[in-house]
Amino acid sequence: MSEMAWRAWAGQMATGVALVDAELRLRWLNPALVECLEFGFRHAPGLPLGVLLADADEGMARAAKVLVEQRPTQWRAVPLASGSGREIRADIALQPFDDGLLLEVHVLAEPLAAASPLSATLRGFAHEVKNPLAGLRGAAQLLQRRLESDDLRALAGLIIDEADRLGTLANRLLHHDGAAQLGPVNIHQLLEWLADLLQAEPTPPQLHHDYDPSVPDLHGDADRLQQILLNLARNALEAGARTLTLRTRVEHGVRLGEHMLRTALRVDVIDDGPGVPAALRDTLFQPLVSGRADGTGLGLALSREIAHEHGGELRCGSRPGCTTFSLYLPLERPHD
Template sequence: MTPRSREPVLEGHPPVIDACATPMAIVGLDMELRIANSALHEWLAGGSRPWSGENLALLDAKPPQLTDAVARAFIQQRRIWLRDTRLRSAIGDRSADVALTPLDAQCMLLEVLPARGDGAAGLRLSESLRGFAHEVRGPLAGMRGAAQLLQRRMEAPDLRELASLIIGEVDRLATLSERLLHTGSKPRLARVNVHEVIERVAALIAADASPLRFRRDYDPSLPQVTADADRLQQALLNLARNAVEAGAGELKVRTRAEHGARFGDHPTRLALRIEIIDDGRGVPADLAETLFEPLVSGRADGSGLGLAIAREIAREHGGELGYASRPGATVFSLLLPVTE
């Protein structure tokens, strides 16, 4: 097939995408790449290969997922996301999120977005978190002092235990805040029993005013994982509180081993799956494609950071966070690699 000339390509759609840093292409109804910008050439490591005029199927490492999605987007005339899609490149298969946006009945904009969240959304999240971390240091110190004073004055063992829980949580948040203030801070990794982390989350949920019922479905044979226990606890706590905010009456936590898991470009290996299952209202349809982006919330008083932070924590551990939802049955799945 002879590649088409890149100038001019589409009347009404000038090739301005070549100036964009995001890998992009314009795809025709015939599934041919009409324009492939320089960023996409670089991402594909294609050298001097003229991708214009090539069939879209050549990029698909798991055909026909890409062409099927483009066809669906053309028919429905709406934007479609493909998460953690495998694409072919000159250096092997690579993972990316792919956004497909119809420009008209004949042309589709294809965007290739890093699957590990190191773009603008990640920058916005980091800036928001650093600002938050700076502001909470003072209140946290005050809370700790008040909790210590209460602990000394309380005689009932259950109340002293609650005061101790407050102090422990304040210390954990203070540590997290300090890390967020230092750009490039790394997780403090150690061997962690995930069930112990989940039980701390259960204790915190039980201490809330919420009447949420907490159910356990653990696999006691699971190995330990290498993780930062505080950050892992924060991710799970965010997911649990998200369920509370969605009106859940029951929260079930299920743990299982998963063989044959694959994380991006990493080889297949053993993983640990933690599922947070709730019976709340579910994820609103208009948030389905942006749920994990920072500052996106389904509540007027929501910060839109809880789920974004949870996914960031999952990814800094080499794992992934996904979900499936309908009213009355929402499952957030945290997948973590098990290392030797």
């Protein structure tokens, strides 16, 4: 395909695309990228690649490395320069193209504002839920004392443990205690806990485990990370999934927010459900957005908030039959 034909094809893409020459100057931007950045890039050809990036120096250095090594790379959550001053972040794929580079820019959903109404909403919910939780815990204790089967007593104990965990979360919200209770966390123990919980469902899903045994402990709040994993699994099952895959990987050279990390943990919850509706993909992590008539729209918003407080991110890729929610968490102290 000639470059002219390729440009005609790329010009119809919804994904932002740019061509960069061997001197790291812009050669061409497709309309989707121009619209995304809200710039009048009529005179873009000839400008340095750095004009697209909030951190021009770092971006130029990293692009130069790709050009020299002739190896494709991924940039995660890169801040872009916007003509309106609005914060825009995107995942960028760079690959050698002719004598320059090809950039694919995948804009991320806007993060929750620091003063999100979500926290206030959850505090109201926490206040309302405390009394039913106490009743649930008390009933489970009575059952545990009267049941003769060890398996049934174990299930009653699971109800008590979950009621206690939710009560702890409710107390934190009610008392405005926003600080995470950090300590060593073994992510595989949390995933096995999740698997045990899912197997107690009336119609348990089929579970597959794909763990990287080299994953070290991370520094985090185990209760809150449990909440993310449970939210992701519940959402998948309520959307109609019948099979879940729990996968862990260590990734190298990952950008989370404003920080570049040498190593990060990626936890994937993969399901075989119908996929995220196209109408919800841009607002999926916002409060009170749900694809179900009986959904609250709080689970994913809370999950992303917890990921952010751990210095991590929550991302989603979806198509019918395969939806992947990826939780990224730092395995080290972030550095610029």
